[in-house]
Amino acid sequence: MEKQKIDYRQDLNDEQYNVVTTGEGPCLVLAGAGSGKTRTLAYRVAYLLEQGVHPGRILLLTFTNKAAKEMLTRIDGLLDGATKGLWGGTFHSIGNKILRIYGKHLDIPVNFNILDEDDAKDLAKAAYALVAIPDDKQFPKADLIRKIISLASNLSLPVEEVVSDRFSYIEEDYIPTIVEIAGHYQRKKRQSNAMDYDDLLLEWRRLLQQSSEVRERLADQFQYILVDEYQDTNSIQSELVKLLAGDRQNVLVVGDDSQSIYSFRGADVNNILSFPEFFPGARVFRLENNYRSTPEILDLANSSITLNSKKFHKELKPQKASKNKPILAGLDDGYKQAEFICRRLDNLSDDGLSWSKMAVLFRAHFQSLELEMELN
Numbered sequence: 001m002e003k004q005k006i007d008y009r010q011d012l013n014d015e016q017y018n019v020v021t022t023g024e025g026p027c028l029v030l031a032g033a034g035s036g037k038t039r040t041l042a043y044r045v046a047y048l049l050e051q052g053v054h055p056g057r058i059l060l061l062t063f064t065n066k067a068a069k070e071m072l073t074r075i076d077g078l079l080d081g082a083t084k085g086l087w088g089g090t091f092h093s094i095g096n097k098i099l100r101i102y103g104k105h106l107d108i109p110v111n112f113n114i115l116d117e118d119d120a121k122d123l124a125k126a127a128y129a130l131v132a133i134p135d136d137k138q139f140p141k142a143d144l145i146r147k148i149i150s151l152a153s154n155l156s157l158p159v160e161e162v163v164s165d166r167f168s169y170i171e172e173d174y175i176p177t178i179v180e181i182a183g184h185y186q187r188k189k190r191q192s193n194a195m196d197y198d199d200l201l202l203e204w205r206r207l208l209q210q211s212s213e214v215r216e217r218l219a220d221q222f223q224y225i226l227v228d229e230y231q232d233t234n235s236i237q238s239e240l241v242k243l244l245a246g247d248r249q250n251v252l253v254v255g256d257d258s259q260s261i262y263s264f265r266g267a268d269v270n271n272i273l274s275f276p277e278f279f280p281g282a283r284v285f286r287l288e289n290n291y292r293s294t295p296e297i298l299d300l301a302n303s304s305i306t307l308n309s310k311k312f313h314k315e316l317k318p319q320k321a322s323k324n325k326p327i328l329a330g331l332d333d334g335y336k337q338a339e340f341i342c343r344r345l346d347n348l349s350d351d352g353l354s355w356s357k358m359a360v361l362f363r364a365h366f367q368s369l370e371l372e373m374e375l376n
Contacts, residue, residue, distance in 0.1 A: 004050050006078055008043065016040045019252075019285045020047050026245075026279035027252040028230075028272070032316045033301070034292025037254055038067070041228060042074040044252065045086070048224055049079060055086035059222040059244070061237075062090055063229040071228070087222070091237050095200035098207070098218070105211040108203060113194040120196045121146055127184035131177060139174055140167075142181075149182050153198035154234045154266030201236045208243040219246025230255035230275070234266040242278060249279060257312055258305045273310055290316045294323045334367065338374035 031037035062068040124146035152162040208215045230253035260269035295318040
């Protein structure tokens with residue numbers, strides 16, 4: 001066998017090295033924040049390639065296109081372009097690729113169109129226009145109904161159930177009209193030979209469920225399946241992984257149950273919490289060495305995590321030197337928060353700190369308005 005190009009023992013810490021070199025069979029990698037998750041996944045794929053696994057027999061599923069590109073670029077950098085033929089990308093992009101090849105088993109035309117988010121919103125507005133809308137300002141707009149339809153798809157639940165459970169502020173009397181709009185939306189897609197992003201997952205799952213020939217062929221092809229950000233998968237994505245695992249069960253998923261934030265899009269943290277139940281005999285690895293944060297920040301994070309009612313135990317260990325304690329400020333509202341931040345910035349400037357060395361981070365775009373006004 002050709003000598004390995006990568007010195008894995010030199011490049012990885014002990015936790016990462018164990019995952020990369022011994023991650024056979026079903027494996028759950030609990031990767032704490034800043035613990036080198038992407039590095040570990042990239043090196044795991046590189047290790048498989050150096051062991052002689054053909055790139056076309058590796059399936060690497062990621063949460064975003066950016067993550068997929070970064071991962072493949074890293075592997076190419078390690079092995080001089082060895083990823084050619086590797087199946088790497090988001091669930092949606094891989095679903096699209098598989099449906100183009102095998103969709104004929106479901107009578108899906110190979111030339112189907114894909115609706116991006118703007119196209120899907122326009123189609124929802126067209127469906128909205130076909131229905132007698134109640135003369136009431138409280139009736140949800142087309143954009144919200146599109147989100148409801150999408151969430152129902154990702155949760156595999158009826159639209160009416162999603163409205164009742166997740167959008168309880170919507171009047172119950174409106175539900176039949178919303179269901180009617182959803183029906184027009186689905187029909188318009190079929191008439192246009194189009195799929196939205198949710199359909200790529202739904203139809204891929206249906207293909208694996210209904211065609212044993214395709215399911216067995218893909219399970220045989222993908223000798224190794226690796227999944228990034230598993231805490232952010234929804235029930236459909238989790239089921240796709242199980243259907244593809246076949247008899248080998250060579251599934252390695254990486255994630256952190258403490259970082260699941262996309263439940264509003266249908267993500268289900270129980271996918272990662274229940275992984276050992278779905279894959280009996282699964283090995284659990286922990287990446288706990290944190291290279292990003294100071295000990296004081298990690299102490300606060302570890303203390304917060306202990307309050308989670310359902311969790312895997314892990315303790316983030318700092319690799320950075322000690323610095324200042326984080327400050328927790330309890331404030332009444334967004335305006336008080338903006339005022340506090342600006343006063344703090346002003347004080348730091350008075351103390352001689354350059355403005356270019358200050359940054360303000362916020363969780364969502366809508367939170368920036370009060371801050372921008374206060375800064376002005």
